[in-house]
Amino acid sequence: MAIHVGSPPLEGTSKARTVALTVNGEGVELRIEPRVSLLDALREHLGLTGTKKGCDQGTCGACTVWSDGRRVLSCLTLAVAGEGHEITTVEGLQDGGELHPMQAAFIAHDAFQCGYCTPGQLMSAVALLEEGRAADDEIAEWMSGNICRCAAYPNIRDAIREVRDAAGGE
Amino acid sequence: MRPFAYARADDVDTAIATVLARPDGEFLAGGTTEIDLVRQDVLRPGLLVDINDLPLDRVDDLPDGGVRIGGLARMSDVAEAPGVAERFPVISEALLQGASPQLRTMASMAGNLCQRVRCGYFRDAVSPCNKRDPGSGCAAITGFHRGHAVLGTSDKCIATHPSDAAVALVALDAVVRTRGPHGERAVPIDEFFLLPGDTPEREHPLEHGELITAIDVPGAATARRSSYLKVRDRASYEFALVSVAAAMDVRYRTVADIRLALGGVATKPWRARTAERSLLGGPATREAFAEAARRELAPATPLPQNEFKVELAQRAIVRALTALADGDEEGGTR
Ligand SMILES: Cc1cc2nc3c(=O)[nH]c(=O)nc-3n(C[C@H](O)[C@H](O)[C@H](O)COP(=O)(O)OP(=O)(O)OC[C@H]3O[C@@H](n4cnc5c(N)ncnc54)[C@H](O)[C@@H]3O)c2cc1C
Ligand code: SF4
Numbered sequence: 001m002a003i004h005v006g007s008p009p010l011e012g013t014s015k016a017r018t019v020a021l022t023v024n025g026e027g028v029e030l031r032i033e034p035r036v037s038l039l040d041a042l043r044e045h046l047g048l049t050g051t052k053k054g055c056d057q058g059t060c061g062a063c064t065v066w067s068d069g070r071r072v073l074s075c076l077t078l079a080v081a082g083e084g085h086e087i088t089t090v091e092g093l094q095d096g097g098e099l100h101p102m103q104a105a106f107i108a109h110d111a112f113q114c115g116y117c118t119p120g121q122l123m124s125a126v127a128l129l130e131e132g133r134a135a136d137d138e139i140a141e142w143m144s145g146n147i148c149r150c151a152a153y154p155n156i157r158d159a160i161r162e163v164r165d166a167a168g169g170e
Numbered sequence: 171m172r173p174f175a176y177a178r179a180d181d182v183d184t185a186i187a188t189v190l191a192r193p194d195g196e197f198l199a200g201g202t203t204e205i206d207l208v209r210q211d212v213l214r215p216g217l218l219v220d221i222n223d224l225p226l227d228r229v230d231d232l233p234d235g236g237v238r239i240g241g242l243a244r245m246s247d248v249a250e251a252p253g254v255a256e257r258f259p260v261i262s263e264a265l266l267q268g269a270s271p272q273l274r275t276m277a278s279m280a281g282n283l284c285q286r287v288r289c290g291y292f293r294d295a296v297s298p299c300n301k302r303d304p305g306s307g308c309a310a311i312t313g314f315h316r317g318h319a320v321l322g323t324s325d326k327c328i329a330t331h332p333s334d335a336a337v338a339l340v341a342l343d344a345v346v347r348t349r350g351p352h353g354e355r356a357v358p359i360d361e362f363f364l365l366p367g368d369t370p371e372r373e374h375p376l377e378h379g380e381l382i383t384a385i386d387v388p389g390a391a392t393a394r395r396s397s398y399l400k401v402r403d404r405a406s407y408e409f410a411l412v413s414v415a416a417a418m419d420v421r422y423r424t425v426a427d428i429r430l431a432l433g434g435v436a437t438k439p440w441r442a443r444t445a446e447r448s449l450l451g452g453p454a455t456r457e458a459f460a461e462a463a464r465r466e467l468a469p470a471t472p473l474p475q476n477e478f479k480v481e482l483a484q485r486a487i488v489r490a491l492t493a494l495a496d497g498d499e500e501g502g503t504r
């Protein structure tokens with residue numbers, strides 16, 4: 001049977017190339033191969049080590065960042081595919097040296113022990129409020145993509161409720 | 171991770187042509203299956219064609235009261251789309267009980283249908299596995315198979331199809347629309363998923379370079395009263411041991427229409443046609459639900475560790491249908 005697709009194919013390459021990303025509002029360029037994950041680009045190439053690598057398989061949520069304001073897993077995202085999107089990491093939560101209210105609430109409520117999952121928890125916790133999924137009976141389900149090996153869950157939920165209530169809503 | 175080439179397409183035909191240009195070319199959508207399995211060395215594409223910029227992410231109403239879900243629409247967006255949440259709650263519920271919020275914002279609907287099995291021997295990249303390495307054997311049959319299938323199995327493969335959304339879509343007779351090297355076609359979703367038989371490496375009828383552009387869900391009044399029940403080892407962020415997608419219309423205590431499909435128990439999203447036939451036109455009672463469930467699971471071929479699924483599936487069917495029937499009674503309109 002004849003092939004009906006008339007478009008010419010694109011050239012793909014596995015070689016390192018210059019990739020332009022926007023991270024925490026700043027434009028950055030890095031030279032990387034397509035196989036580099038966004039997580040490795042952030043940590044190893046840009047020195048933004050706040051974002052953590054737990055499983056590298058999409059199961060733990062430690063690597064959660066935002067792409068255009070939506071929470072995603074940076075371990076399953078290719079850095080090169082991040083071109084054209086606004087990436088926000090935990091380093092981008094603070095405002096002029098002031099902790100984000102969610103960060104302050106995590107400290108106040110002792111919402112971590114080892115702290116390894118915390119950057120991912122924070123990125124999900126702030127996104128959850130944006131998504132309008134912070135009712136008392138919703139928080140656990142909508143935070144379920146972030147595993148805490150130290151089981152700080154009750155304190156994490158307390159912190160989220162405090163920020164939700166301070167913002168005056170659910 | 172092995173190196174691979176990467177290209178990003180912004181129109182459908184360029185994406186198709188670019189994959190076709192290389193025998194080891196594959197589409198890349200949300201990457202939640204693809205990148206994971208490339209890193210595990212289970213998949214070895216030479217070229218990934220990023221299709222995330224293609225304009226296929228809409229959810230549109232169809233004239234017959236159905237919806238057309240773009241192949242690149244994200245699980246999270248589809249779950250919240252008014253046309254889906256109101257007219258097809260079973261689809262929304264199945265989506266929202268799948269994966270995690272982060273994965274759902276990334277994952278596309280087409281990718282969800284094409285996701286690969288979660289069998290540990292398939293994923294470890296070394297064990298005998300007929301799906302990954304045809305002819306090498308099946309480590310699960312003699313090994314650990316607690317999560318594996320009891321329906322639609324073969325002596326070559328017993329892995330369950332992992333998708334939740336697909337179970338709802340199979341219950342609702344969705345149609346998978348594609349565009350590929352030989353033009354466009356529309357495949358009824360039940361035919362889209364293949365049983366393992368002697369060729370477990372072949373999971374769907376897509377040709378190399380054939381792109382899923384949309385999934386059509388035909389209008390069905392019954393679907394307004396529908397639900398997805400997922401039974402799993404933990405309350406959230408876990409694949410199903412057993413799941414039930416059900417839509418039912420009860421009139422004068424009689425089953426006037428019924429759509430039933432099962433997840434977690436079969437090698438493909440399992441349309442429970444035997445149970446549907448047993449129920450249609452009969453009484454909407456617990457006894458009738460139990461009898462229909464018994465008939466559906468009668469041909470099951472469990473192994474020692476997954477035998478519990480035969481009973482669990484029947485109980486889940488009864489619970490799902492009883493809840494829908496009670497809802498009908500309480501609604502009191504009929
Ligand atoms: C930890 C974890 C938990 C999960 N839990 C669940 C769960 O509970 N329930 C559930 O249903 N799913 C679950 N998933 C699976 C998840 O839903 C799928 O990985 C996702 O839907 C795949 O979509 P994607 O866009 O990321 O696909 P990709 O990974 O980009 O692609 C998957 C495959 O589909 C092909 N493909 C993609 N788009 C197209 C297209 N338009 N046309 C033709 N081929 C295409 C790709 O070439 C590739 O082979 C889970 C995944 C993970 C990692
Ligand atoms: S059940 Fe299927 S996927 Fe798992 S090892 Fe056997 S052949 Fe491979």
Ligand code: FES
Pocket residue numbers: 052053054055056057058059060061062063064073074075076
């Ligand atoms: S490191 Fe990405 S989910 Fe665990």
Ligand code: FES
Pocket residue numbers: 111112113114115116117118147148149150151152
């Ligand atoms: S605080 Fe240790 S993993 Fe969460």
